[in-house]
Amino acid sequence: MQSAPLSATTSKFGPTAVGQKATQLRADFEKLKTNTQTRSAQLETIRNQTVANVNSYHTLVGSIRSRLQMGSTPGNPELLAQWSQAQTQLTQIDSDIGTLNQLSAQVSGDAGTSSFLLENIRAAYSLSGALEEDHRQLRLLEDEVNQNAIVIDRALLSLNNEINRQAQYVTSERTSLVQLASDINTGQSFATATRRATPVATRPVTSVTPASFADKKPLVVIRFDKADVAYEPALYQALSRALERRPDATFDLVAVSPNEGAQAVARRDADAVFKSMTNMGLPAERVAMATMASSAASTPEVHIYVH
Numbered sequence: 001m002q003s004a005p006l007s008a009t010t011s012k013f014g015p016t017a018v019g020q021k022a023t024q025l026r027a028d029f030e031k032l033k034t035n036t037q038t039r040s041a042q043l044e045t046i047r048n049q050t051v052a053n054v055n056s057y058h059t060l061v062g063s064i065r066s067r068l069q070m071g072s073t074p075g076n077p078e079l080l081a082q083w084s085q086a087q088t089q090l091t092q093i094d095s096d097i098g099t100l101n102q103l104s105a106q107v108s109g110d111a112g113t114s115s116f117l118l119e120n121i122r123a124a125y126s127l128s129g130a131l132e133e134d135h136r137q138l139r140l141l142e143d144e145v146n147q148n149a150i151v152i153d154r155a156l157l158s159l160n161n162e163i164n165r166q167a168q169y170v171t172s173e174r175t176s177l178v179q180l181a182s183d184i185n186t187g188q189s190f191a192t193a194t195r196r197a198t199p200v201a202t203r204p205v206t207s208v209t210p211a212s213f214a215d216k217k218p219l220v221v222i223r224f225d226k227a228d229v230a231y232e233p234a235l236y237q238a239l240s241r242a243l244e245r246r247p248d249a250t251f252d253l254v255a256v257s258p259n260e261g262a263q264a265v266a267r268r269d270a271d272a273v274f275k276s277m278t279n280m281g282l283p284a285e286r287v288a289m290a291t292m293a294s295s296a297a298s299t300p301e302v303h304i305y306v307h
Contacts, residue, residue: 018130022137025121029141032113033148039107039155046103050096050166057089057173064180074187074281075240083181087233090173097166104159107152114149121145178232178276185240185281212292213254213305220304224269232276235304239282242306250286252305253277258297266300267291273302 060082067079121142125135220238222231242249255270257263270289278284294301 016129016131016134018124018127018134021124022134026141029117029145035110036148036151042103046096046099050093053089053092057086060086068183072187075185079184083184087177094170097163100159100163107156107159111152111156114145114152117145174230181236182280216305218303219306222302223299225299236280249306253287253289254303255291256294256297256301256303262300263291269300270302
């Protein structure tokens, strides 16, 4: 519905208070309607940008998988460069989710403004001194605000669904990228399934003290200060660099707990990291596991040392 700006209803006694109120409410609604149109255009722009990022990401991943399917050299630097570009594209997709969250907050604000306008319009009916034309204009405005509210509600629902869908997609693809990095390390795409089908033998674990590693700097420190710590991409890159410098390197994987009571949690985290390392193609016999308590740690940690 297209409407023209109102001027306050007048009579031989001058402008009415209700007519002036309706004019002000109309001006407020026009601002809200402009915001609604702007948000819709922003959502379309973000969607187009996300589609472009997803296409670029899948182009890179598809190229890597094609090379691996035909067979490649272990740790091929060209594939590693493409993998890094794919990771950057996935990070950009994750950034798009942040932009969608900001837009969702703005649309939620518009929904609140719409509700406030409706309350004021309905309250204006009860004001005394109104002409029939004042109430007619209020009814027209109420209908337009209600119609615009439907547009806002649909946009908010669409945004929330899109945010949830994209978040699940990014989480899934992060796991896929880690598996792909493992395939690049071995030079063949079917190696991951073979490695994961092979059970990893239980590793002997020794108890050490911080003094045992006082003169060593850890290659990697993983702090498990939240659920689902995404450590595997950084771990893969660190191991790859270490093995490039020393192909025969071995590693100490130390479960560090802030106190005696957290040893079981730290050990569980270390087991998960050990599994990740072997899934990346590192032979299990080249990893020695240990546990220690450290007052310097505030949460369970896993330290990896190379020697």
